[in-house]
Amino acid sequence: MAYRTPVKRAVGLGSAKDGVHHWWMQRVTAIALVPLVLWFTFSMAVYAGADFETVRAWIATPMVAVLLIALIVTALFHAQLGLQVVLEDYVQPHGLQLACVIAVKFLAVLLILVGVLSVLRIALGGQT
Amino acid sequence: MQTDNRPLSPHLQVYRPQLTSVLSICHRAAGVLLAGGSLLLIYWLAAVASGPEAYATAQAVLGSLPARLLLFGWTLALFYHLGNGIRHLFWDAGKGFELRTAYASGYAVIASAVVLTLLVWILATTVGGA
Numbered sequence: 569m570a571y572r573t574p575v576k577r578a579v580g581l582g583s584a585k586d587g588v589h590h591w592w593m594q595r596v597t598a599i600a601l602v603p604l605v606l607w608f609t610f611s612m613a614v615y616a617g618a619d620f621e622t623v624r625a626w627i628a629t630p631m632v633a634v635l636l637i638a639l640i641v642t643a644l645f646h647a648q649l650g651l652q653v654v655l656e657d658y659v660q661p662h663g664l665q666l667a668c669v670i671a672v673k674f675l676a677v678l679l680i681l682v683g684v685l686s687v688l689r690i691a692l693g694g695q696t
Numbered sequence: 697m698q699t700d701n702r703p704l705s706p707h708l709q710v711y712r713p714q715l716t717s718v719l720s721i722c723h724r725a726a727g728v729l730l731a732g733g734s735l736l737l738i739y740w741l742a743a744v745a746s747g748p749e750a751y752a753t754a755q756a757v758l759g760s761l762p763a764r765l766l767l768f769g770w771t772l773a774l775f776y777h778l779g780n781g782i783r784h785l786f787w788d789a790g791k792g793f794e795l796r797t798a799y800a801s802g803y804a805v806i807a808s809a810v811v812l813t814l815l816v817w818i819l820a821t822t823v824g825g826a
Contacts, residue, residue, distance in 0.1 A: 601778075602781075620752070624744060647734055654727075682738050683738045686738070686744065687745075
């Protein structure tokens with residue numbers, strides 16, 4: 569006989585153990601991504617066929633470099649949150665599910681690091 | 697707490713697809729596609745950072761016909777997920793749940809995704825010269 573009432577599970581953190589943090593971060597990153605994605609797609613359209621020097625100079629512009637880094641970090645953080653929900657919904661053995669979620673999170677961090685390092689290399693002029 | 701007798705989600709094989717349910721699952725599918733597509737963005741940036749030869753290779757790979765088709769689909773998925781994401785944000789604020797509004801916003805999201813995708817690709821093939 570369990571004496572805990574259902575409200576005990578709901579008050580505070582709930583079964584997910586982190587309350588609404590996941591849900592909230594997904595929304596906050598979504599709002600940030602609206603202007604970032606619109607800026608990025610239309611910029612990419614303009615630079616789609618550009619030669620190396622033009623693209624390098626464009627990314628090296630401080631404002632562009634900052635916005636690209638913001639896009640990389642925000643988009644991959646958002647993607648990783650979304651993939652986690654998909655995996656939690658469809659991957660059944662709990663151990664496998666946990667392994668997939670952790671793998672996705674590790675991969676997202678690696679991609680963020682590669683992306684940010686690439687932009688910094690271009691912006692700080694390590695290569696010509 | 698009894699949890700075994702709750703109403704289940706609509707059973708896919710017997711439930712007639714509606715605009716609202718189809719758009720809902722498309723939002724998730726597009727999101728997964730976009731997560732995969734982020735690999736392309738990171739690859740392209742790494743290529744630019746590596747120098748002219750790597751960039752030339754990336755441009756050749758991404759400019760090939762299969763890659764263009766993939767990128768076109770990716771653009772559509774991106775603008776769909778963007779528009780439908782905004783639709784979701786309104787729902788989160790408790791607005792737009794009336795049946796008429798939900799359908800109207802659904803059609804608006806499809807239309808905006810198609811228009812924005814075509815706009816980007818017209819821009820890319822004319823001004824961008826891709």
